[in-house]
Amino acid sequence: MKRILIVDDSETIRNQLRRLLEGKGYEVFEGVDGQNGFEQLRAHKGVNLIICDVNMPNVDGLTMCGKIHLDQDYKSIPILMLTTESSAELKSRGKAAGVTAWITKPFDAERLIAVLQKLIP
Ligand SMILES: [Mg+2]
16 A cells, blocks of 8 residues: 655645545655655655645755755655645745645646656556
8 A cells, every 4th residue: 555645734734635645545654844744754664755835934845955955865755746826936945955746726536646656546
């Protein structure tokens, strides 16, 4: 079973994603901000993919991604940003921080699953 870590400060989004992903047979873990997200990554072995918000308290998503990108243990894990942000500047910052895919909220569930299946077949 593929393991996905959701990192988003919105409980509504986390619940929505959990329902969707568990329905598709993924195992789901949650982090509530960039700091907690990194802790969850360390707490759960074998995370296959991270879905990450940009705007979060404490540590934002791009900062968390940058930290993951510099970590030999985690840098190969694909990261999908799921955010209301869509500026070219943030996307290029994401790319530099190892972000693999970028989907803008509100998101289409089928499209999200299609992207996931491509990233972790
Ligand atoms: Mg947010």
